[in-house]
Amino acid sequence: MTLVSCSNKQPQQTEEVQLYNKYCASCHVAPKINELTKEIWETSVLPAMVNRMDVEGMYQDPNEVIKGYRPKITLKDWAKLENYIISNAPKLFKPINVPQADTLTQFAYKPFALDDKNGAMITYLEFANQESTLFYGDLTGKLSSFDYLQEKSLHIFQGNTPITWYSKKDSIEWISEVGILGPSELEKGKLTRKIGNDTLALENPFHRPVHTLLEDFDGDGKNEIVVSEFGNQSGRLSLLTENDQGTFTKKVLLNLPGAIRTVARDMDNDGKKDIVALITQSNESITIFYQKEDLEFEPMKVIEFSPVFGTSWFELVDYNGDGLDDIITVQGDNADVSYINKPYHGMRIHLNQGNDHFKESYFYPMYGATRVVARDFDQDGDLDFGLVSTFPNYQEFPERTFVYLENINPESYTFNTNILEDPVMARWFLMDAADIDNDGDEDIVLSSLTLGFTPVPKVLSDRWTNSNVDITVLENLLH
Numbered sequence: 001m002t003l004v005s006c007s008n009k010q011p012q013q014t015e016e017v018q019l020y021n022k023y024c025a026s027c028h029v030a031p032k033i034n035e036l037t038k039e040i041w042e043t044s045v046l047p048a049m050v051n052r053m054d055v056e057g058m059y060q061d062p063n064e065v066i067k068g069y070r071p072k073i074t075l076k077d078w079a080k081l082e083n084y085i086i087s088n089a090p091k092l093f094k095p096i097n098v099p100q101a102d103t104l105t106q107f108a109y110k111p112f113a114l115d116d117k118n119g120a121m122i123t124y125l126e127f128a129n130q131e132s133t134l135f136y137g138d139l140t141g142k143l144s145s146f147d148y149l150q151e152k153s154l155h156i157f158q159g160n161t162p163i164t165w166y167s168k169k170d171s172i173e174w175i176s177e178v179g180i181l182g183p184s185e186l187e188k189g190k191l192t193r194k195i196g197n198d199t200l201a202l203e204n205p206f207h208r209p210v211h212t213l214l215e216d217f218d219g220d221g222k223n224e225i226v227v228s229e230f231g232n233q234s235g236r237l238s239l240l241t242e243n244d245q246g247t248f249t250k251k252v253l254l255n256l257p258g259a260i261r262t263v264a265r266d267m268d269n270d271g272k273k274d275i276v277a278l279i280t281q282s283n284e285s286i287t288i289f290y291q292k293e294d295l296e297f298e299p300m301k302v303i304e305f306s307p308v309f310g311t312s313w314f315e316l317v318d319y320n321g322d323g324l325d326d327i328i329t330v331q332g333d334n335a336d337v338s339y340i341n342k343p344y345h346g347m348r349i350h351l352n353q354g355n356d357h358f359k360e361s362y363f364y365p366m367y368g369a370t371r372v373v374a375r376d377f378d379q380d381g382d383l384d385f386g387l388v389s390t391f392p393n394y395q396e397f398p399e400r401t402f403v404y405l406e407n408i409n410p411e412s413y414t415f416n417t418n419i420l421e422d423p424v425m426a427r428w429f430l431m432d433a434a435d436i437d438n439d440g441d442e443d444i445v446l447s448s449l450t451l452g453f454t455p456v457p458k459v460l461s462d463r464w465t466n467s468n469v470d471i472t473v474l475e476n477l478l479h
Contacts, residue, residue, distance in 0.1 A: 016084035019077055023053070029284075031306045036338055038089040044337040046082055052233075053078075096343045096365040098397055104404050104418040106378065107444065107474035111425060114146065114153055114470040120426055120448035122470055123162040123178075127434035127445075134436060134445055136471070137163020143175055148436045148473060157194060167214045169223055171195055176209045176227075183232045184208065191227065191240075204240070204250045207231040207257075215264040217273050218295050226275055228259035235259065237277055241295060253289055253297055257281045263316050265325060278314050278329075282307045286314060286327055288356070302356050303327060308338050310345070312370040319374075319383055320410065324352035332369035334391035335453040341367050341393045347385065347405075349413070362413040366400060367393045373433040375442045377476060382407040385415075386444050386474075388431045394456050399423040402431075402446060404474075424460055426450070426469040437475060444474040 013021070024030040036045060054072045073081075114122075114136070124137035134146040141159030143166055146152070156166075157175050165176040172195055179188030189206035192199050211228040218224070225240040225248070235257030240248040258281030267274045267288050275289040275297060284305035289297035305311050310333030319326040332345040346365040350358040368391025377384045385405040392400050401423045405415040426448035436443045448471070450464045 016080055019073075019081045020084060023071055023073060023081060024049075029304055029306060031308045033085055033088045034090050035306055035308050035342075035344070036089060037093060037340060038086055038091055040338050040340050041085050041089045044339070046085065048337045050078065093341070093343050095341075095396075096346075096367065098365070098400070099415075099417045101399070101403065101417040101419045103421055104474070106404070106406070106418070106478070107476055109421060110473045110475055111469045112146075112151070112471050112473065113468040114144070116468070118468045119450040119465050120468075120470045122430060122447035122449055123181075124164055124166060125430040125432055125445065125447040125471070126166065127432050127436070128166060128168055132434055132436050132438055134432075134434075134471075135166050136447065137166065137175075139181070139449075141177060146471070149438070157192070157199070159190070159192070161188070161190070164210045165212045167212050167225075169214050172223075174212055174214065174225065176206075176212050178208050178210065179206070180208060185232055185234060189229065191225070202240075202248060204248065206238075207235050211259070211261050213262045213264060213275075215273060217264070217291060224295065226253075226262045226264075228262060228277070229257075230259060230281075231257035233257060235281070237262070237279070237289075239295065239297075251295075254279065254287070254299060256283050258283060261313060265316060267325065276314075276316055276327075278311065280311050280333070284309055284311045286329070286350075286358075300356050303329070303350055303358050305329075305331065306344075308342070310334055310336070310342075313372055315372055315374040317374045317383060319349055320351060322352075324354065326350060326352050327358055328372055328374050328385070330366075330369040330372045330387065332367065332389060332391055334368055339454055345369055347372055347387055364405065364415070366403065367391065367397065370429075371431040373431055373444065375433050377404075377433075377442055377444075378406060378478060379441065380407075382410040386431060386433065388428045388446065390427065390429050391454055394424075394460060398457075398460070401428050404444075424463070425472065426467075427456075427460075427464055436473060439476075439479045441476040441478040443476045446472045446474070448472075 054070050056074045121138040128135050137143045139162045143157040143163050145154045159177045161177045164178045167174045175192045177190045187205040187207045189209040192201045207229040210230045213226040214223045222242045227238045229236045236252050237254040237259040239251045258279045260278045263276045264273045272291040277287050279285050285301045286303040287301045309331040311331050312333045315328040316325050327350040329348045349362040351361045368389040370390040371388035373386045374383045384407045387403045399419050404418040408414040428446045429449035430447045433442050433444045
């Protein structure tokens with residue numbers, strides 16, 4: 001008689017695996033070890049990680065201020081953890097399979113200089129409220145609008161630090177200034193209300209605000225303001241509500257850094273608008289804040305990414321026409337401690353399955369992808385995509401700074417890839433789409449920011465420094 005074991009007992013994890021799961025997931029989702037190479041782990045990520053931990057027996061600068069949770073670990077366990085990670089990390093990544101591309105012909109390529117200075121300083125770009133007027137802000141705190149048909153800029157506001165967002169409803173305008181552009185724990189950001197020529201800066205402190213959303217969530221006729229305070233090691237997603245005296249009360253919806261963008265949408269069809277938010281930094285996710293009663297919101301994390309992916313933007317669209325909002329994301333932010341060309345960078349389509357479940361159904365590889373716009377640019381009934389990479393592989397694929405994906409078959413995810421005739425004319429940073437020339441089809445606008453985020457070939461940095469291309473209009477030739 002043969003005895004068959006029916007035990008469902010899982011094999012015991014090794015001590016090193018237990019250490020990895022305990023400490024690498026103590027502040028965020030643990031990245032897979034094979035998501036970074038040995039060199040990046042050893043020279044960049046592990047040193048950054050140990051600086052955020054309390055290692056017993058290791059000298060650490062007592063004057064260095066680390067905000068937030070700081071897990072304790074013995075020096076012996078840290079050595080085991082470090083050796084385990086480096087031993088299991090790949091030496092190199094396999095290169096991505098770069099899709100073949102044609103030169104873009106559906107759009108006319110029209111660069112513009114918005115000032116008389118070489119180099120580009122655009123830090124904010126948007127067709128506000130889907131108007132044909134383009135709004136933009138720069139590193140100097142200047143906010144302007146651009147009339148494409150007249151090829152003229154109009155000055156709107158002068159701040160003190162880089163402009164990160166602009167919102168307008170009725171006669172009230174809101175301008176966001178980041179305060180401190182680089183990583184910082186100082187709350188120097190500012191929101192200014194502008195009515196006509198009168199301006200008033202809110203007294204509330206803001207931690208590097210990068211996006212604001214104006215929406216009347218409770219239907220009382222007053223707009224609430226959702227502020228994405230990107231922060232650094234700390235940060236938050238905040239809600240500002242206006243009282244009868246015209247002052248604002250600030251409530252924290254999420255006490256974590258990395259908020260980049262929010263969209264108002266009734267995601268559960270209960271008649272109340274919810275907040276769909278992209279949270280990055282070490283807690284990369286798409287989180288839906290469901291509105292309950294009296295401006296109370298309940299967060300639900302519906303998509304989660306590894307903290308090394310660098311998720312940078314999202315679009316909320318119905319890709320497959322089933323009446324449910326799907327989510328398009330791009331991953332590619334590479335201006336951090338894990339700078340390397342990553343094969344998992346690109347665009348992802350997440351189909352809404354209902355009940356807070358989104359399934360990744362398609363991945364388009366693109367090193368350094370940081371922006372996406374989803375529109376039916378050729379008006380054939382399906383969604384096409386524009387993708388910007390701020391961190392492309394300039395050595396091997398410098399032409400992949402912008403790609404236009406013409407949707408050929410949405411069910412099989414078949415796209416034609418199109419690239420610009422002069423893809424490295426500028427370092428593309430931001431993008432938006434609207435009918436800028438009022439001819440019935442949607443156009444794309446790219447803006448540049450000439451900053452040394454990451455290393456680039458000298459021939460390119462010299463070109464950008466000595467030329468003056470602030471924006472480029474891709475004028476749709478459909479009509």
